[in-house]
Amino acid sequence: MMLNRRDILSLSGAALAAGLMPARPALAGDIKSLLLVEPMGKPFMTRTAFELLVPNLKQELDCEVGVQTLPGHDGYDAIHAILGSKADAPQLWSGAIMATQLAARIFKEEIRLENLTPIVKLTNGFSVTLFTKRGGPLKSWSDIAALKPLKVSSLMRATAAYLGVLMLDREGHLATDVSMHDLIPDVVADVMSGRSAAGIIATMYVARQLDHLQPIVSFGAQRNAMLSQTPSFAEIMGNPKLAFTESFGVFGPPKLDPAVAERLVKGFMSAGQDQDVIDGAEAAGLPLAISGPEVLVDNLKRNESVLNRILG
Numbered sequence: 001m002m003l004n005r006r007d008i009l010s011l012s013g014a015a016l017a018a019g020l021m022p023a024r025p026a027l028a029g030d031i032k033s034l035l036l037v038e039p040m041g042k043p044f045m046t047r048t049a050f051e052l053l054v055p056n057l058k059q060e061l062d063c064e065v066g067v068q069t070l071p072g073h074d075g076y077d078a079i080h081a082i083l084g085s086k087a088d089a090p091q092l093w094s095g096a097i098m099a100t101q102l103a104a105r106i107f108k109e110e111i112r113l114e115n116l117t118p119i120v121k122l123t124n125g126f127s128v129t130l131f132t133k134r135g136g137p138l139k140s141w142s143d144i145a146a147l148k149p150l151k152v153s154s155l156m157r158a159t160a161a162y163l164g165v166l167m168l169d170r171e172g173h174l175a176t177d178v179s180m181h182d183l184i185p186d187v188v189a190d191v192m193s194g195r196s197a198a199g200i201i202a203t204m205y206v207a208r209q210l211d212h213l214q215p216i217v218s219f220g221a222q223r224n225a226m227l228s229q230t231p232s233f234a235e236i237m238g239n240p241k242l243a244f245t246e247s248f249g250v251f252g253p254p255k256l257d258p259a260v261a262e263r264l265v266k267g268f269m270s271a272g273q274d275q276d277v278i279d280g281a282e283a284a285g286l287p288l289a290i291s292g293p294e295v296l297v298d299n300l301k302r303n304e305s306v307l308n309r310i311l312g
Contacts, residue, residue, distance in 0.1 A: 029259035034065045035091040036250075039078040041069035045286050046094045046248055049122050052280045052288070056271035061263065074103040074158030079111055087257040090264065092119060094250045096160060097296075098303045103158030105311060113300055116251035117261050118293035120268045125245030126287055127220035128164045129203040129227065133191050134214040141236050144198060144216055149175035153190035153199040156180050160246035161187070161200040164219050166310055167233060171242050188213070202246070203227060204285055220245050244306045249296050265292055 034057065038046040050067045057065045070078040075095045085091035097113065104112045130152075132138040144150060150168065155161040157180065169176045179196055181187050184205055190196040192212065206215050207226035215230040221243040223232055234243040250268065252261060271277060272290035281288035 029257075029263035031061050031063045031088055031090065031260060031263065033063050033089045034061060034264075035085070035089075036065065036067045036094060037070055037078045037081055037091055038067070038094045039069070039071050039075040040095070041071065045123065046096075048284050048286050049248065049281070049288060050094065052277045052284075052286075053268070053271045056274050056277060057267055060267040060270050074107065074156065075100050076103065076107070076109055076111070079116070082251075083111070083253050085253055087260050090252055090256060090260055092250050092252050092264070094122065094248060096246055097121075097249045097299055098163065098244060098246045098306070099159045101300070101303050101307060102160075102163055105307065106157055113249075113251060115254050117254060117256040118296040118300075119250040119252055119261065119264050120272075120293065121291045121296040121299060122248040122250060122288065124287040124289045125220075125247045127203045127218045127224055127232075127245050128160050128200050129206045129218040129224070129230065130164065130168070130198055130200050130216045130233075131191065131206050131213045132198045132216060133194075134210070134212050136214070138197060138216070139214060141217055141231070145172070145174065147174075147197060149177045150198065151177045151179070151196045153179045153181060153187045153196040155184070155187060155201070156182060160202070160244070163244060163307075163310065164200040164233075167219065167242065170310060171237060171239075172233070204287075208285070219243060241309060244303070244310075247299055249299065251296075261293075 036050045038050060041047050047069065054065050054067060070081055079093050082091040082093045100113055103109065138144060152165060154165045165176055165178055168174045179190055184201050187199040187201055191199040198216065203218050203224050203226060206213050215227045217231055217233045217236060218224045218227060219233050221234060221240060223230060232243065234240050268290055272288060
């Protein structure tokens with residue numbers, strides 16, 4: 001078919017107009033990319049949760065999703081890294097909620113989780129447990145209480161494990177000599193070698209190693225289902241308020257665009273309902289249970305009450 005000059009000019013004009021047409025205007029809540037920043041890396045729970053969720057988040061948010069581990073300053077290097085992120089390329093922080101609130105007090109941080117934008121609570125609460133070496137002389141709380149001082153190994157100060165140490169010291173009236181480590185295996189090694197009489201780690205890790213670890217007390221409000229024969233600290237002290245649990249949450253930078261925050265909440269909530277994600281979390285022993293920002297805010301408030309009670 002032969003085209004005359006008028007046809008050619010018409011087609012050229014249409015092509016030019018198409019080329020000059022802007023892409024569709026950005027819609028409220030559009031996200032070009034998402035970076036999930038966490039402070040601990042493998043094998044800790046936040047990294048495991050992120051890796052399980054990423055494929056579904058990519059689909060739900062229709063963007064690239066990356067994961068970065070940024071250790072240092074008890075999780076606060078990772079928090080500071082997200083503060084300047086852009087609305088269409090948000091960076092989110094995830095980590096241990098109670099531990100980070102404790103760190104803010106210990107290190108007098110100006111940026112607190114309450115200043116950030118709550119996105120979702122990632123997990124159910126879980127407890128920590130005081131344990132000794134199975135087959136050793138320390139088998140019960142009365143054995144522990146008789147030691148003066150109690151040499152105990154813990155994770156670093158900005159952790160739920162260390163909060164357990166503070167409870168032993170301040171509420172259990174034990175004089176504690178504390179050895180602190182970055183990693184759970186180092187705490188266990190201290191106890192197994194006899195360098196420490198006892199250690200504190202997450203209850204789920206004690207429950208997996210009952211062939212050589214002897215649980216003494218857990219620090220949740222009730223006996224843990226995985227260690228039903230092990231009393232809680234609150235039970236022994238006769239005070240139900242002497243208890244706490246740890247959870248993991250996801251937060252965005254302060255003043256994150258509300259439409260972006262809403263889309264992120266929906267993306268995480270939907271991704272967490274995928275059966276492959278649920279099965280993967282169960283296989284990893286991860287208490288994944290994604291709930292919305294209002295639950296996260298309530299968790300922060302409860303934790304502050306616990307910290308006020310323990311730290312004064």
